[in-house]
Amino acid sequence: IINMTDLDLQNKRVLIREDLNVPVSDGVVTSDARLRASLPTIQLALKKGAAVMVMSHLGRPTEGEFNSEYSMQPVVDYLVKALDCSVRLVSDYLDGVDVNVGEVVVFENVRFNVGEGKNDDTLAKKMAALCDVYVMDAFGTAHRAQASTHGVGVYAPVACAGPLLAQELDALGKALDNPARPMVAIVGGSKVSTKLTVLESLSTKVDQLVVGGGIANTFIAAAGYKVGKSLYEADLVEEAKRLVANARSRGGDIPVPTDVVVASEFSPTAAATLKSVSDVTDSDMIFDIGPDSAEALAKIIEQAGTIVWNGPVGVFEFDQFGEGTKRIAEAIANSKAFSIAGGGDTLAAVDKYNIADKVSYISTGGGAFLEFLEGKELPAVAMLEKRGA
Numbered sequence: 001i002i003n004m005t006d007l008d009l010q011n012k013r014v015l016i017r018e019d020l021n022v023p024v025s026d027g028v029v030t031s032d033a034r035l036r037a038s039l040p041t042i043q044l045a046l047k048k049g050a051a052v053m054v055m056s057h058l059g060r061p062t063e064g065e066f067n068s069e070y071s072m073q074p075v076v077d078y079l080v081k082a083l084d085c086s087v088r089l090v091s092d093y094l095d096g097v098d099v100n101v102g103e104v105v106v107f108e109n110v111r112f113n114v115g116e117g118k119n120d121d122t123l124a125k126k127m128a129a130l131c132d133v134y135v136m137d138a139f140g141t142a143h144r145a146q147a148s149t150h151g152v153g154v155y156a157p158v159a160c161a162g163p164l165l166a167q168e169l170d171a172l173g174k175a176l177d178n179p180a181r182p183m184v185a186i187v188g189g190s191k192v193s194t195k196l197t198v199l200e201s202l203s204t205k206v207d208q209l210v211v212g213g214g215i216a217n218t219f220i221a222a223a224g225y226k227v228g229k230s231l232y233e234a235d236l237v238e239e240a241k242r243l244v245a246n247a248r249s250r251g252g253d254i255p256v257p258t259d260v261v262v263a264s265e266f267s268p269t270a271a272a273t274l275k276s277v278s279d280v281t282d283s284d285m286i287f288d289i290g291p292d293s294a295e296a297l298a299k300i301i302e303q304a305g306t307i308v309w310n311g312p313v314g315v316f317e318f319d320q321f322g323e324g325t326k327r328i329a330e331a332i333a334n335s336k337a338f339s340i341a342g343g344g345d346t347l348a349a350v351d352k353y354n355i356a357d358k359v360s361y362i363s364t365g366g367g368a369f370l371e372f373l374e375g376k377e378l379p380a381v382a383m384l385e386k387r388g389a
Ligand code: 3PG
Pocket: 019, 021, 059, 060, 140, 141, 144, 365, 366, 367, 368
C-alpha cells in the first residue's frame, strides 16, 4: 500500500475520503470523535502544500436527491472552527471543482449521488478526474465497496492510504496477528445474529471469550436457565451451544454470568433487582451482569496481555444497569494489556466512564471494526493493495 505520508503533495489536487459520518442533532455535531481523528490527515495534506478536497457520507439518505437532514453543513461548520484556513462546502462537484493550494473544499454528502452505493464506474471516474492523488482514509467505511471508497481509487492517477487508515490497520493488526497472551475478547451488544461471525472468528483466536448484553442472554438460555422477557434469540440457542462446546473442546469456555440485574420493564426509571442467574423468572428482563460476574470478568481482564472490546455488557445508558459495563471499563483502564475498543456503543461507554486515555487504541470503525475482527478483507484496503503492488 502506498502511504500519503510518503508522497510529495506540493501543488497537487488531493481528494481525501474520510468517514465523517457523525451523529448530528439540530444541525450540530454531537460526537466529534471521527472528526478529531480525521483532522491530522487534512492538516498534513495542507502542510504538504496540497489543494484539498474532502468527501464523506453522512447517514443513509436516498440516492439521487438532496436531503438537508443528511447535509455535510454541520461537519463543515465544525471544520471551519477546527482548521486554520478557508473551508467551503460544495454541492456540485462532479464536473469540476475550483480549489486552491492551502484551501479545503468539502463535498456535499457522497450518498446524494446516484451510483455511490453500487460503486458505479461512471461516478467513480468523475470523482477520480477531480484529483491528482486520491487518499483513502475512511477506515470506518473501508468495508464498503462504493464509488467514493473503492471505484474512485481504481481510476485515480495515484491512490494511497491516509494516516488514519494506516494507523487503524496497524493497531488492529498488531492486536490480532501476534497478540500478547492471554488474549481476552469481550463481545457485548444486543444481538448474537449481528455478531455470530465475529464470535466464531474470535473464539478460535482468543484465550478467553466473554459475552455480555443481549448476546449473553442467548448464552444464558443455552446454558438451560430462564431468561424471562429478556431480549434473546431463540433460534440461535443451538448456535450458542455449539460455540460453547467448541470453546470447551479447546480447553476454554464462554462463561455465562452467575448473577444478573433484572427489572420488569425497559425504562430509565425501572427498579433494578439483583438475582442469581438461576432465579430469573418469566416476568424478568435481564439488563446487566451482577457484581460477582463483573468481578470475575475484571480479574480475567486484569491478567490479560491483549484485550479486544466491542459492545457493552448491560443497558449502561441507564445508570442502574451500567455497573457491569463500568466495572469492565475500569478493569480495562487498570490493565497493562494492549487494549483495543471499537463500535459506536462501546465508544459511548468509553466516554461515559472516562477511560479514553487508558485504552491503547480506540478504533473509529463500527461495522468495519467488526469485519476486521472477523478476519474479512476490507474492499477499500484490497483496492489500495492492488494499486500499490
Ligand atoms: C459506520 O458508521 O459504521 C460507517 O460510517 C459506515 O456507515 P454505513 O453502515 O451506513 O455504510
